Amino acid sequence: AQSVTQPDIHITVSEGASLELRCNYSYGATPYLFWYVQSPGQGLQLLLKYFSGDTLVQGIKGFEAEFKRSQSSFNLRKPSVHWSDAAEYFCAVVDNQAGTALIFGKGTTLSVSS
Amino acid sequence: DAGVIQSPRHEVTEMGQEVTLRCKPISGHDYLFWYRQTMMRGLELLIYFNNNVPIDDSGMPEDRFSAKMPNASFSTLKIQPSEPRDSAVYFCASSFARSGEGGYTFGSGTRLTVV
Numbered sequence: 001a002q003s004v005t006q007p008d009i010h011i012t013v014s015e016g017a018s019l020e021l022r023c024n025y026s027y028g029a030t031p032y033l034f035w036y037v038q039s040p041g042q043g044l045q046l047l048l049k050y051f052s053g054d055t056l057v058q059g060i061k062g063f064e065a066e067f068k069r070s071q072s073s074f075n076l077r078k079p080s081v082h083w084s085d086a087a088e089y090f091c092a093v094v095d096n097q098a099g100t101a102l103i104f105g106k107g108t109t110l111s112v113s114s
Numbered sequence: 115d116a117g118v119i120q121s122p123r124h125e126v127t128e129m130g131q132e133v134t135l136r137c138k139p140i141s142g143h144d145y146l147f148w149y150r151q152t153m154m155r156g157l158e159l160l161i162y163f164n165n166n167v168p169i170d171d172s173g174m175p176e177d178r179f180s181a182k183m184p185n186a187s188f189s190t191l192k193i194q195p196s197e198p199r200d201s202a203v204y205f206c207a208s209s210f211a212r213s214g215e216g217g218y219t220f221g222s223g224t225r226l227t228v229v
């Protein structure tokens with residue numbers, strides 16, 4: 001079955017440290033890949049997306065993600081985390097070949113310590 | 115544009131009552147999606163519409179749930195009768211395309227509590 005896996009339920013990072021959030025997917029063809037962020041009590045905001053081309057994509061708020069086909073991964077990174085980055089992060093996928101809508105992983109909660 | 119607008123923001127109702135959630139998508143977006151978020155199941159797609167027509171309702175949990183889109187600027191998600199296990203945050207999103215090439219824009223959600 002098609003799925004999106006975020007292996008880490010909760011991660012704590014010190015302010016100023018680097019961050020990497022993991023995402024793996026299981027789809028046959030190249031999917032469209034997304035990262036969204038959700039602050040407490042808020043809706044979801046798009047951080048970045050990948051459809052084709054350069055496998056390293058830049059997003060808002062200093063985030064980037066790299067698509068690695070061989071590993072079926074689309075990990076989110078940030079070189080220096082700020083306290084305001086504390087939120088829940090969702091990886092999401094569209095299987096354009098199968099005609100699905102956006103399917104989400106279970107999310108990773110990021111805490112930032114001072 | 116004011117973004118995707120959902121109402122109410124919070125709803126508390128008694129088991130057995132009818133609940134109606136409302137959504138106004140972004141003008142010009144041809145796709146509208148309803149998602150449900152719970153701790154146990156995460157974000158689940160319930161149903162989506164294209165040009166006001168339901169395309170995929172396979173995520174609707176049971177017959178108690180129904181969704182309509184009478185025009186391009188309004189959609190409802192109705193639960194009748196409601197049950198405590200329906201308690202969740204319900205999100206509406208809209209997009210130019212199902213594939214999300216412009217991204218899906220989400221509303222702020224409706225937090226439903228059924229007691």
